[in-house]
Amino acid sequence: MCAAMRLFWDRGYEGTSFDDLIATMGISASSFYNAFGSKEALYHEAIETYMSVAGGWFLDILNENIDTITAFRKLTTTAAMEFTRDDQPSGCMISVAATQCSPGQSRLRDLLASQRTQAEGAMAERLRVGMSAGDLPENTDIDALAAFYGSLLRGMAVQARDGASRDRLLEIARIGMRAWPAI
Structure with a gap:
């Protein structure tokens, strides 16, 4: 398999x-x-x-008993590392697969879109836990923040597929963490 x-x-x-x-x-x-x-x-x-x-690290990080910003920093830096490993195809199979396909393959497109939505939902849930713990301001738009980090990770996957280096992706991750809401 x-x-x-x-x-x-x-x-x-x-x-x-x-x-x-x-x-x-x-x-x-x-x-x-x-x-x-x-x-x-x-x-x-x-x-x-x-x-x-290959994707188990994603949920493992979200479920770690660490503060929320640390979890998301670890998520973005681990993505940079995983997306550029030498021993596997670059990027993320879920992020780069079937965003466009022939009309006859719409079921596969929908399956992968659903997987991406579930990943974003897992991030939103982790952000809600963080808000309850005081890691985020109460007025944080959790769904928008989860969508932002989901977009960041998918963009990093595409960058990796296009040949971006690990260092480049780590810099993108670092810049992406600047969007974290101040408490």
């Missing part, structure tokens, strides 16, 4: 052919269909694998 995940992450759904998948996975066409049913079903499994294997 990890081989298929990496292939989809690197090439996207439409850029990954059936022949690429069976060659990478080292299985026959009949074995593929017996195991997964379809390319789309495998893609769904690849997204789930990505969320647990």
Whole structure:
């Protein structure tokens, strides 16, 4: 499954052919269909694998017992590190995949949009916890702040995909933290 995940992450759904998948996975066409049913079903499994294997750091940081600004600083700097690792495709599979696809693949676009919305929701929830703890001013627009940091992370993923260096992404993260509301 990890081989298929990496292939989809690197090439996207439409850029990954059936022949690429069976060659990478080292299985026959009949074995593929017996195991997964379809390319789309495998893609769904690849997204789930990505969320647990490569994207697990995201929720781990949000759930750490640290103050909110530290959590978001760690989130943005870890993103810079993860998005530029040498041992995996650059960027974030969820951020860069299926923002545009053929009309026949709207289900996949919607699936990934839903994943991005869930990530933003997790950030908003962490911000609400921080507000309750006094880490943020009471008048903070939590949803807008979560949308800002979600946009920042997705932008960093695209920058990484375009070849931005780790140092460049760390600088973007540092600048992004300047938007943190003062108490």
